[in-house]
Amino acid sequence: MIQVFTNVKVDWLSKRRVFIGISVLIMLAGLGSAIVRQLSPGGTEAFNLGVDFKGGTVVTTRFNQPTTAEAIRQALAGNGVSDAVIQPVTDKPNTFLIKLPLAGSGSEQSQAEVEQGREQVRAALNSFGPEKSPNTSENWAYEILGTDAVGAIAGAQLRNKAIAATLAALVGILIYIAFRFEWTYGAAAVIAVFHDVLVTLGFFSIFQWEISLTVIAALLTLVGFSVNDTIVVFDRIRENRRLHRRESLYKITNDSINQTLSRTAITNGLVFLSVLAMVLFGGEVLRGFSLALTVGVIFGTYSSIAVASPIMVWWEQRVEASERAALVAAGKPALKRPANSVPATTGTKRDVVSAAVKKRSRGAV
Secondary structure (H helix, E strand, O other), rough: OOOOOOOOOOOOHHHHHHHHHHHHHHHHHHHHHHHHHHHHHHHHOOOOOHHHHOOOEEHHHEOOOOHHHHHHHHHHHHHOOOOOOEEEOOOOOOEEEEEHHHHHHHHOOOOHHHHHHHHHHHHHHHHHOOEEOOOOOOOOEEEEEEEEEHHHHHHHHHHHHHHHHHHHHHHHHHHHHHHHHHHHHHHHHHHHHHHHHHHHHHHHHHHHOOOOOHHHHHHHHHHHHHHHHHHHHHHHHHHHHOOOOOEHHHHHHHHHHHHHHHHHHHHHHHHHHHHHHHHHOOOOOOOOHHHHHHHHHHHHHHHHHHHHHHHHHHHHHHHHHHHHHHHHOOOOOOOOOOEOOOOOOHHHHHHHHHHHHHHHOOOOO
């Protein structure tokens, strides 16, 4: 494997309080932005929800000649519609869905607002040429195939399903890692993934980037990406604990992070360059998706080192200290040792503690 960094000796865990503090500050900033925006009279909502969640008008259009979503967006912007979502229909050539946000302040879309949205789209698309009608059999530029209203109730259902899908993914990750490693590893990984999702949502609230279904897809992608990097570090920790039984968990964790640093830099660096290219050249269609992935990749890499590993070490120390206290309370001999050390498998004085830790941990020691 290509090694970008060699002989790295960084003590990552000594900076854990700084790392956790940075994460807490960013999450509090996002939470504060959401609360202030929600409670401010006449202000914006906590999150800039798109048509998929908030409701609005969807106009289905077909063009006589090939065109692009960017050209349609420019035509709409020239007619005063600046926040429309343009989505091509993949199985129908030259067909697009033009989504306009809810026109009124209420939660339901009235028929008059639907007609108003249709007329706005028609006026904008007239810049391409005449609309198809019975009198224009060939020299037409576009036609409106249909107009539908997306209610706020349907948007709320989509939002609830998106939240349920994200939580189900996190529960699945927790079960897998707890089975593959042990439950303390799984809990640390899920906390790190929660951290990544909350930080990303915080950025969307602070900068009021629009949240659509593609952003939800990006968050689910982020969940898988973040936990994959965390598992690589955890797997190296487990391997080193088997090879270096007498070394402390603190040192083993630092060594494992340093040993996987080259892999992390190469893999995550290439992913970051890919999503950065989408941010710069993907246009408005991919803007929300690419922004979510960009923030997620940065903080997903950060959390594998600065969040998941310190939490795992802290939790392991607390669990092992609790087990030793329970053995002492039961009147069984237990050797006093540093909380961050790994129990040896030899020596009569350590047999009791070692057996208890082995029973709890399937793969750590």
